[in-house]
Amino acid sequence: MPRATSKRKAPSSTSASVTASDVGSTRPGKKGKKEVDKIGSLFDVYANKTLDMIDPEGIVSLCSHLGVDHTDVRILILAWKMKAEKQGYFSREEWRRGLKDLNADTIAKLKKALPGLEKELISTPKFEDFYAFAFQYCLTEDRQKSVDIETICELLNLVLGPKYCSQVDLLIKYLKVQSEYRALNADQWRHFYRFCKEISFPDLEDYDSDQAWPVIIDNFVEWMKDNKHS
Amino acid sequence: MGSKVIEFNEGWDYLQRGITKLKKILDGTPDAQFSSEEYMMIYTTIYNMSTQISPNYSQQLYEKYGEALKEYIKSTVLPSIAEKHGEFMLRELVKRWANHKVMVTWLSRFFNYLDRWFVSSKSLPRLSEAGLVCFREHVYQEVNSNAVACVIDLIDKEREGSQIDRALLKNVVDMFVEVGMGQMEAYEMDFEAEMLADSGEHYSRKAASWILEDSCPDYMVKAEECLRMEKERASHYLHSSSEQKLIEKVQHELLVVHAHQLLDKEHSGCRALIRGDKVEDLSRMFRLYHNLPKGLEPVANVFKQHVADEGKALVQQAEDAASNQQGLNGAGAEVGLVLVRKILELHDKYMGYVNGCFMNHSVFHKALKEAFEVFCNKSVAGSSSAELLAGFSDNILKKGSSEKLSDEAIEETLEKVITLLAYYSDRDLYAEFCRKKLARRLLFDRSGNQDHENSFLTKLKQQCGGQFTSKMQAMVTDMTLTKDMQTNFEQYLGSNPNIKPGIDLSVVVLKTGCWPSYKSSDLNLPEEIVKCVEAFKGFYDTQAKRRKLSWIYSLGTCNLVGKFEPKPMELVVSTYQAALLLLFNDTDRLSFSEISTQLNLTNEDLVRLLHSLSCAKYKILIKEPNTKTVQADDNFVFNYKFTDKMRKIRIPLPPIVDEKKKVTEDVEKERKYAIDAALVRIMKSRKVLSHQKLVMECVEMLQRMFKPDIKAIKKRIEDLITRDYLERDKEDSNMFKYVA
Numbered sequence: 001m002p003r004a005t006s007k008r009k010a011p012s013s014t015s016a017s018v019t020a021s022d023v024g025s026t027r028p029g030k031k032g033k034k035e036v037d038k039i040g041s042l043f044d045v046y047a048n049k050t051l052d053m054i055d056p057e058g059i060v061s062l063c064s065h066l067g068v069d070h071t072d073v074r075i076l077i078l079a080w081k082m083k084a085e086k087q088g089y090f091s092r093e094e095w096r097r098g099l100k101d102l103n104a105d106t107i108a109k110l111k112k113a114l115p116g117l118e119k120e121l122i123s124t125p126k127f128e129d130f131y132a133f134a135f136q137y138c139l140t141e142d143r144q145k146s147v148d149i150e151t152i153c154e155l156l157n158l159v160l161g162p163k164y165c166s167q168v169d170l171l172i173k174y175l176k177v178q179s180e181y182r183a184l185n186a187d188q189w190r191h192f193y194r195f196c197k198e199i200s201f202p203d204l205e206d207y208d209s210d211q212a213w214p215v216i217i218d219n220f221v222e223w224m225k226d227n228k229h230s
Numbered sequence: 231m232g233s234k235v236i237e238f239n240e241g242w243d244y245l246q247r248g249i250t251k252l253k254k255i256l257d258g259t260p261d262a263q264f265s266s267e268e269y270m271m272i273y274t275t276i277y278n279m280s281t282q283i284s285p286n287y288s289q290q291l292y293e294k295y296g297e298a299l300k301e302y303i304k305s306t307v308l309p310s311i312a313e314k315h316g317e318f319m320l321r322e323l324v325k326r327w328a329n330h331k332v333m334v335t336w337l338s339r340f341f342n343y344l345d346r347w348f349v350s351s352k353s354l355p356r357l358s359e360a361g362l363v364c365f366r367e368h369v370y371q372e373v374n375s376n377a378v379a380c381v382i383d384l385i386d387k388e389r390e391g392s393q394i395d396r397a398l399l400k401n402v403v404d405m406f407v408e409v410g411m412g413q414m415e416a417y418e419m420d421f422e423a424e425m426l427a428d429s430g431e432h433y434s435r436k437a438a439s440w441i442l443e444d445s446c447p448d449y450m451v452k453a454e455e456c457l458r459m460e461k462e463r464a465s466h467y468l469h470s471s472s473e474q475k476l477i478e479k480v481q482h483e484l485l486v487v488h489a490h491q492l493l494d495k496e497h498s499g500c501r502a503l504i505r506g507d508k509v510e511d512l513s514r515m516f517r518l519y520h521n522l523p524k525g526l527e528p529v530a531n532v533f534k535q536h537v538a539d540e541g542k543a544l545v546q547q548a549e550d551a552a553s554n555q556q557g558l559n560g561a562g563a564e565v566g567l568v569l570v571r572k573i574l575e576l577h578d579k580y581m582g583y584v585n586g587c588f589m590n591h592s593v594f595h596k597a598l599k600e601a602f603e604v605f606c607n608k609s610v611a612g613s614s615s616a617e618l619l620a621g622f623s624d625n626i627l628k629k630g631s632s633e634k635l636s637d638e639a640i641e642e643t644l645e646k647v648i649t650l651l652a653y654y655s656d657r658d659l660y661a662e663f664c665r666k667k668l669a670r671r672l673l674f675d676r677s678g679n680q681d682h683e684n685s686f687l688t689k690l691k692q693q694c695g696g697q698f699t700s701k702m703q704a705m706v707t708d709m710t711l712t713k714d715m716q717t718n719f720e721q722y723l724g725s726n727p728n729i730k731p732g733i734d735l736s737v738v739v740l741k742t743g744c745w746p747s748y749k750s751s752d753l754n755l756p757e758e759i760v761k762c763v764e765a766f767k768g769f770y771d772t773q774a775k776r777r778k779l780s781w782i783y784s785l786g787t788c789n790l791v792g793k794f795e796p797k798p799m800e801l802v803v804s805t806y807q808a809a810l811l812l813l814f815n816d817t818d819r820l821s822f823s824e825i826s827t828q829l830n831l832t833n834e835d836l837v838r839l840l841h842s843l844s845c846a847k848y849k850i851l852i853k854e855p856n857t858k859t860v861q862a863d864d865n866f867v868f869n870y871k872f873t874d875k876m877r878k879i880r881i882p883l884p885p886i887v888d889e890k891k892k893v894t895e896d897v898e899k900e901r902k903y904a905i906d907a908a909l910v911r912i913m914k915s916r917k918v919l920s921h922q923k924l925v926m927e928c929v930e931m932l933q934r935m936f937k938p939d940i941k942a943i944k945k946r947i948e949d950l951i952t953r954d955y956l957e958r959d960k961e962d963s964n965m966f967k968y969v970a
Contacts, residue, residue, distance in 0.1 A: 145952055185952050194963060212921030212964045215944045 038105035043095045054090040065107050066114065073158045077117040080133045087137050128193070134159050135189040146183035149175050156192060164196040174220050181216055188214045238287050241279045242294065245340070248272040249298050252336050253306070256329045269339075277343045288348040295341050295357065299333065299364045311373055317395070320380050323373060324401045327365070334361030359411065366409050366416075374420050377402060381421070382428045388463070389432060400467040407469055414471065422472055426479050429460075433483035441488045445498035447511040450518060453484045457518075485518055485525070493528050500532040504583070513587035526593045533588075534597035537580050541605035544572050552611035563621060566613060570622035574646050577602065602653040616656045617890060620663030623647050627668075627683060628676045640682055648689045655937035658904075659897045661690070661698040666889055668702055669746050672709050673738060673785055680706075695934055704744035712738045715773070722769045729768060731761035739770075739779070750782040754830045756812040759788075759805070783809075792850065796873035801850070802880040806831070806839055811850065814868040821865045833862070840866065842883050848874065850881070901936060905946045908932055913956055913968040921947075921964045 046058035054062070063070040082098030084090055090098075102117075104110040121127045134155055138147045147155075153172045161168045171192065181188075191214050199207050202224070209218045254262040280288040307326045314322045338345065338357040345357050355363065381402055388394045403421070410416040433456065440449050460480050464473035485492075493500040493515075503511050519525035548569040555565065580598055588594040607615050626635070626643055635643060654660060671677040683706055691699040716736055723730050755763070763781065770779060786805035790812075791798055803811065806829075813820060813828055820828075826836055840860045844853040851866045908931045912924060919927075925943055932938050947966070950956045959965035 185948075187948065187951050187958065191963070210922060212944075212947075212958070212966070214948055215941055218941070218944070 039096050039099045040092070042099070042105065043092055052092060054095065056088040059088065059090070066111050068114065074114050074117055076134060076158065077121065077130065079137060080130045081117070084137065087140055131159060131193050132190065135186055146185045148183045149181065152184050152189070160193065160196055167196045167201050170224065171220060174223050178219060180219065184216065188216055191217055235282055236275065236279050238285070238290060241275050241287065244275055245272060248340065252333060253302060256333060272340050273342065276341055280343055280348060288344060291341060292344055292348060292354065295337060296360060296364060298337065299361060300368060302333070303364065303368045307369055308372060316380055317384065317398070320377060320398055320402055323377055324398065324405065326369070327405050330365050334358055337361065362409070362411055370409050378421050378424050382425055385425070385463070386428070386432060396467050403467055403469060417469060422475070426475060429476060430479050430483055433480050434487070437484050437488055441491050446492055446495045446500070446503065447498060447508065449492060450511065450514050453518060454514060456480060456484060481522060486522060489528060493532060500529055501536055504533060504536045509587045512583070516588050520591065526591065530593045530597040533594060534601045537598060537601035538604040540576060541573065541602065544569060544576065545605050545608045545610060548610045566610065566618040566621050567625055569610065570618055573606065574643070574650060577646070577650060599653065606650070606653040607655055613890065614656065614659060616654060616659035617663050619647065619651070619654065620660055620667055623664065623686070624667040624671065627678055627686065628671050629678045641685060644682070644686050644689060648693050651693055657694050658698070658900065658935040659894065661694065662893050662897050665702050666746050666893060668705060672705060701744040704741060708741055715739055718773065719766065719769050723765065729765045731758070731765045733758055733762055735762040735766060737766050748782045748785060750780070750784050751832065751835065752830055753783050753806060753809060754828060755783070756809055758812070759809070792872070794872050795870045799874065800878035802878065804883045806835070807843060807881060807883055810839055810843065819865060819867045822862050825866070839883065842881060848872070848879060848881050901938065901942070902946065904932060904935065905938055905943055906950065909946060909950060910955055913966065917968050919966055921966065924966060
């Protein structure tokens with residue numbers, strides 16, 4: 001996840017192993033109530049007591065228990081599942097929402113659910129929703145409407161990279177080279193996905209600049225065409 | 231009538247004799263004619279034979295009628311035609327046709343009773359009709375192709391110059407028409423089609439040889455003549471419906487098939503004619519081609535190309551001249567003026583063509599417009615075309631203009647400038663330059679004539695709309711208001727002599743907003759001038775209590791008297807220069823830094839200032855060391871020995887500001903606002919609109935002022951989306967919605 005802190009703290013890991021051994025001790029019927037509690041107590045394991053939220057540090061340790069890097073896309077997908085609002089933080093409500101949806105109340109279950117997360121995004125409407133979320137999640141300031149280029153590049157790599165690797169590589173290259181835009185808005189972000197999905201690559205034959213593509217994509221296409229000759 | 235029954239053979243015998251007599255009449259036997267008795271008898275016989283109840287011979291009589299005609303045709307008519315050829319055959323045919331008509335008339339009269347009742351009861355053709363059919367089937371079908379060939383042959387002979395019997399041809403053609411009995415099929419299919427095909431071939435051959443041998447004008451003359459002749463031919467002996475078809479055929483062979491070869495002829499084709507001013511030939515070309523579908527397009531294209539090339543050459547000339555003179559300042563500005571004047575002349579010349587030999591046709595207006603748009607927008611030596619045009623109109627409007635035109639000529643020229651403006655895409659840039667130059671004219675009293683200024687603004691308003699000219703008009707008005715203000719100021723001084731500053735002061739008050747913005751620095755004014763400023767301030771407070779004055783010393787002028795040894799001289803200088811010179815009232819010598827401290831100007835301004843007084847034409851100050859440019863460690867000494875043959879001289883201070891850049895930047899900014907406003911206006915009224923339509927309407931809305939860049943529009947749309955004025959439709963990325 002971008003912008004997460006890189007500090008790692010050991011203390012929380014001991015409590016994680018405690019929770020792990022609790023797997024399987026629930027009875028059917030009473031599942032609902034006990035699970036919620038378990039989710040709640042799992043939350044407490046990572047949460048910052050004063051804030052009553054899982055803060056960046058907590059997330060880092062969560063990640064290490066899950067065996068994923070904190071910049072892994074699966075954490076972003078998890079955040080999406082939770083409908084997390086603030087980057088780097090999970091609220092209790094969000095945590096509950098996410099874990100309940102995944103049917104996970106322990107770290108082990110959560111770990112097992114991770115591959116499923118990526119599979120879920122194969123469905124296009126879900127992916128679109130996730131894609132839009134990824135951008136919104138980066139808007140940290142109040143009334144902030146655009147995200148800086150550096151972050152956009154990382155995000156593109158993370159979110160679109162796996163599926164549209166060649167497009168993303170070139171897009172990122174271009175974004176770093178151009179100087180006209182220093183940050184991009186949601187509308188432009190949205191169109192990157194549309195571009196990858198709809199336009200044949202790398203020939204770009206069906207791209208029509210008379211359509212309502214954002215100027216940055218027009219410029220990218222021009223740059224591609226110019227550089228083909230070099 | 232009697233009740234005697236007439237036997238068929240008996241009756242027919244009688245009738246036969248009548249028919250024989252009729253044939254004699256037709257053959258031209260003298261003295262052969264029917265008496266009225268004879269006629270009556272024949273008629274009655276038939277009547278009886280067809281009314282008697284039994285045996286009723288109506289049917290047989292009807293048949294006999296046809297047989298009689300047929301028999302005559304076979305025995306007499308056909309052989310007489312067959313034994314003749316060519317023109318003689320045609321004559322015979324015409325004669326026989328006339329005869330046949332007479333015969334049918336007579337016989338119809340005889341057998342008339344049948345027509346009245348028998349014919350309709352049996353749904354048979356009427357006698358006259360049957361008679362014509364008879365001719366058609368037995369004569370016409372046999373001879374028509376021969377006849378057609380003969381006629382065409384004669385037509386071709388006439389085309390080669392022989393005299394032919396036109397009346398004969400008319401008669402033959404009429405026969406073709408009549409034989410159709412109301413339908414034009416016979417004429418069209420049997421005759422006309424052949425005639426047209428033959429005509430086509432004839433002219434195809436002619437054209438093929440003429441196009442190789444003749445020059446374009448000569449060919450056109452021949453073509454025009456051929457068309458005239460064919461038209462005449464058609465009116466003399468063809469059916470009226472053929473005229474159009476014949477003309478089209480001939481036009482096709484002569485003008486369409488070889489159009490390119492003709493128009494592109496190297497030394498005499500369209501291009502050459504335009505270059506050679508061959509107005510008459512061009513008029514002919516127009517006449518010939520304007521009725522053909524898209525016929526004028528190639529001509530218009532050549533015209534457009536030619537005009538565009540001439541225009542581009544003028545621009546190149548100017549570019550070359552400018553690079554020889556290194557830029558367009560000072561003497562180089564002349565290049566710009568010359569260019570615009572030449573472009574105006576070019577426009578006059580070719581508009582003359584459009585109105586004259588091209589008969590004001592819209593295709594040529596369009597061609598001229600497009601040609602001018604090609605080169606009018608080119609910049610020369612770094613100056614945009616808008617700036618050059620503004621320079622030209624400035625020159626016309628200012629006092630002591632290099633053009634030296636009469637009032638009428640000025641009005642006319644200004645009118646032409648505005649007409650030319652229609653071809654420039656950056657009209658807003660032009661207007662902005664005009665505004666800057668107008669300000670200079672007004673403030674430095676360089677304007678030639680108030681009436682011309684006003685009329686120019688009116689014309690500009692008509693062309694580009696009010697938003698340009700409203701500021702300029704306000705500026706002109708300001709000058710009038712300021713004169714009144716000055717009068718009041720002088721009265722005020724008169725009634726308050728103690729405030730009098732001792733120097734004559736005139737002030738021009740400008741209304742902020744409509745005048746260009748001017749920078750002014752915090753110049754340390756000499757005391758004398760400070761007194762003036764205070765006096766005016768006091769006065770102004772009485773006039774307009776809540777208004778604030780900002781003083782722009784950079785635009786002021788001072789008249790100083792320099793007490794030089796040879797003779798005192800009047801110096802007309804800018805306020806800045808005056809401030810500098812007055813420093814030397816206290817001392818003879820000052821260093822750069824001393825001056826800098828005392829005047830409080832930027833180094834850049836100071837260098838400029840000192841340069842104008844020590845390194846330029848008039849050396850009021852002596853610079854030490856005597857190098858060409860002013861350096862920060864120089865010293866300056868008052869030049870007591872300075873003199874000039876004039877009593878009064880003006881020492882100019884050239885402005886530093888590269889007007890160009892600022893104007894262009896200002897206009898760019900204005901354009902962004904204009905595009906925003908247009909987009910919002912459009913979306914507000916349409917609510918939902920596709921991207922392409924939005925861009926199109928935006929361009930249209932703004933085109934009076936400038937040609938918006940599509941990318942710029944797209945960017946403004948994106949900006950409006952970010953600012954929540956517009957949003958994209960969720961389903962269709964290409965549609966925009968207005969956000970209320």
